[in-house]
Amino acid sequence: MAANPTILILNGPNLNLLGLREPEIYGSETLSEIEDSCLDCAARLDLSIDFRQSNHEGQLVDWIQEARQSADGIILNAGAYTHTSVAILDALNAAAVPAIEVHLSNIFRREEFRHNSFVSRAARGVICGFGGHGYELALTAMARLLRGGN
Numbered sequence: 001m002a003a004n005p006t007i008l009i010l011n012g013p014n015l016n017l018l019g020l021r022e023p024e025i026y027g028s029e030t031l032s033e034i035e036d037s038c039l040d041c042a043a044r045l046d047l048s049i050d051f052r053q054s055n056h057e058g059q060l061v062d063w064i065q066e067a068r069q070s071a072d073g074i075i076l077n078a079g080a081y082t083h084t085s086v087a088i089l090d091a092l093n094a095a096a097v098p099a100i101e102v103h104l105s106n107i108f109r110r111e112e113f114r115h116n117s118f119v120s121r122a123a124r125g126v127i128c129g130f131g132g133h134g135y136e137l138a139l140t141a142m143a144r145l146l147r148g149g150n
């Protein structure tokens with residue numbers, strides 16, 4: 001494990017619209033503001049981050065596959081693919097690095113179809129309902145996980 005582990009932070013479909021999209025559910029913070037908070041948080045934790053967003057399932061699968069070589073852990077908000085994508089689940093199971101699932105909203109307070117997560121089956125843990133702050137909570141958990149805590 002590198003002294004300064006790299007965490008791949010992946011964001012799925014429609015998360016590029018944060019700030020504009022249903023602010024009553026997702027808040028007013030933009031994805032780029034969340035990235036900035038993650039950069040500050042990662043610096044405090046001696047982590048490096050690689051923060052990305054795609055609207056395309058196959059692109060997310062490609063990035064998860066690459067994590068084998070290029071990252072020590074994955075933090076993933078797969079957006080709606082959370083609830084539909086066996087391909088993302090398979091990629092996470094093959095990735096051989098720990099994954100933490102994040103959602104801005106509390107998916108369990110919302111529609112029934114959001115209660116199932118394929119991602120959860122491969123995740124070490126799930127953080128949802130704390131808006132953008134959830135990404136910082138996930139980084140803190142990941143730092144501890146990688147350094148031998150739980």
Ligand code: DQA
Pocket residue numbers: 013014015077078079080081082102103104105106107114
């Ligand atoms: C989300 C929750 C998903 O159900 C939804 O499809 C999203 C965002 C969240 O961060 O709360 O796109 O992942």
